[in-house]
Amino acid sequence: MQLSGFIGVGENIHCTRIHKVGGKYVKESPDGTHAIHYESEGRPRQLRIPDSFVGTADWEAGKVKHCAVAMHQGLHGDDAGKAAGIDYLQSLAKAQAAAGATYLDVNVDEYSTDVSERVALVEWVVPLVQKSVEVPLSIDSSNTDILKAGIAACDPARGRPMLNSVSLERLDAIEVATQAKAVVIASAAGETGLPNTVEERLANLDPLVQRLTDAGLALGDIHIDPLVFPISVDGNNGKSFLAAVSAIRERYGAEIHIVAGLSNVSFGMPNRKLINQTFSYLAVEAGADGGIVDPLQVNVETLNSLDTDSEPFRIAKALLLGEDSFGMNYITAAREGRI
Numbered sequence: 493m494q495l496s497g498f499i500g501v502g503e504n505i506h507c508t509r510i511h512k513v514g515g516k517y518v519k520e521s522p523d524g525t526h527a528i529h530y531e532s533e534g535r536p537r538q539l540r541i542p543d544s545f546v547g548t549a550d551w552e553a554g555k556v557k558h559c560a561v562a563m564h565q566g567l568h569g570d571d572a573g574k575a576a577g578i579d580y581l582q583s584l585a586k587a588q589a590a591a592g593a594t595y596l597d598v599n600v601d602e603y604s605t606d607v608s609e610r611v612a613l614v615e616w617v618v619p620l621v622q623k624s625v626e627v628p629l630s631i632d633s634s635n636t637d638i639l640k641a642g643i644a645a646c647d648p649a650r651g652r653p654m655l656n657s658v659s660l661e662r663l664d665a666i667e668v669a670t671q672a673k674a675v676v677i678a679s680a681a682g683e684t685g686l687p688n689t690v691e692e693r694l695a696n697l698d699p700l701v702q703r704l705t706d707a708g709l710a711l712g713d714i715h716i717d718p719l720v721f722p723i724s725v726d727g728n729n730g731k732s733f734l735a736a737v738s739a740i741r742e743r744y745g746a747e748i749h750i751v752a753g754l755s756n757v758s759f760g761m762p763n764r765k766l767i768n769q770t771f772s773y774l775a776v777e778a779g780a781d782g783g784i785v786d787p788l789q790v791n792v793e794t795l796n797s798l799d800t801d802s803e804p805f806r807i808a809k810a811l812l813l814g815e816d817s818f819g820m821n822y823i824t825a826a827r828e829g830r831i
Contacts, residue, residue: 493773498792499715499751499782501595501630501654501677502588505581505621507563507602510555518556528558532583539565539576559584560603563617581617582624589625591787595654596621598642599632611641618645630654630677636664643672656784657717660700666707675713677751677784678704680736686719690736693718694743701744715749715782716740723767723811724760727819730771730812733757734778741779750775754783754790757812761819762826765789770808773798804831 503509511517511528518541520526526546527538541561550556559581566577588596598621600613610633618629628651631642639655646653655669659679669676678700680693687693697716704714718736721729737750754775758767772783772790783790799805808831811822825831 493777495776495792495795497781498592498776498790498795499595499749500591500593500787500791501597501656501751501782501784502585502591502593502787503597503753503755503784504584504588504786505559505596505617506599506632507557507560508599509557509559510550511558513551513554513556517558526556528556528561528580530580530583532579537576537579537583539580540569540573542569542573557602563600563603563613566620567613567616578620581620585621585624588787589627592791592793593627593787594782595628595630596625597630597632597654597656597784600638601633601635607635607637610635610638614638614642615645618642619647622647622650626650628653630656632656634662636662636668639665640668643668643674646672646674648673654715658700658704660696663703666703670707670709675715676704676709677715677717679717680719686721688732690732690739693736694739697740698743701748711744711747712749715751716744717752717784718750720752720754720756722759722761723757723819727811727817728814730757730774731814734774734813737775737778737780749782750780751782751784752780754785762823763831766804766808766831767812769794769798770805771812773800774809774812807831 517528526541530537545556562577562580565573585596600610603610603613629646631639633639643653653674655674655676657677657679658665659681660683680687680696682696687696720733723730740750754772755768757771758764773795807822807825810816811819816822
């Protein structure tokens with residue numbers, strides 16, 4: 493299989509994203525403060541972590557939400573902190589665009605519990621990101637007010653923005669999308685819960701797609717998210733998702749897009765990069781034409797260069813297809829350093 497294109501929705505400017513405390517990126521300075529170490533324009537840089545992030549439940553669990561740190565510093569830091577916070581966010585954007593991202597997803601939902609604060613934050617961060625890249629943005633939120641504010645802040649000169657997402661439980665977001673002439677990610681979530689089977693996904697998507705087309709969206713404006721669940725929870729989750737992709741492609745034809753949060757499948761597993769790349773390849777084989785991914789790991793070049801005859805690919809594929817009971821072969825191979 494040789495891909496000519498892949499709709500990559502870059503997932504890295506997201507307040508849920510974490511770095512490990514004491515890991516590769518988060519280090520303690522001689523003065524006892526902590527900083528996130530990164531590169532910008534080929535030079536090593538540091539983003540100081542404010543005291544308000546240290547000692548929190550996340551910190552005690554060994555993790556820090558690095559995009560939230562950058563946003564906090566960019567808004568509330570001293571002059572050096574503001575400069576570093578802005579540079580950090582723009583560096584993330586530039587790296588994803590350079591790797592071939594079609595859209596950049598921006599999510600501020602876990603920055604705070606205050607909706608008005610998050611509305612103001614998305615209105616600040618969207619223009620900031622857009623200054624550094626030419627690709628359009630995807631505004632991602634579970635709150636319609638935040639979606640509306642983020643979409644309104646998007647520059648149409650970059651192309652039509654993406655709204656992430658609409659669903660049966662969030663039908664009011666359809667009007668936000670149509671008023672802004674945005675394309676949409678349409679989630680297979682139901683009115684009150686998440687689907688488990690192919691049939692449940694289709695049962696949720698059929699009325700949603702109808703509502704979207706009735707509102708004036710073309711099939712090509714719709715990016716279906718069939719929903720990916722971790723294989724660490726159920727070994728059949730990968731196989732079920734791939735079957736859903738094939739069924740959705742058959743149901744709606746070639747014009748509609750199928751783009752899902754593919755990295756969700758590897759949560760809780762070792763060597764997530766291998767799983768994510770293998771799963772993305774299998775998803776495209778099944779009929780998907782994109783994904784919400786880290787573009788530095790999953791893009792046209794990486795998918796076309798995968799060695800599908802290699803032992804790592806075959807072991808990961810067996811895991812994702814539910815052929816590796818409890819993932820024991822995969823976990824053993826990871827422990828032995830074979831993958």
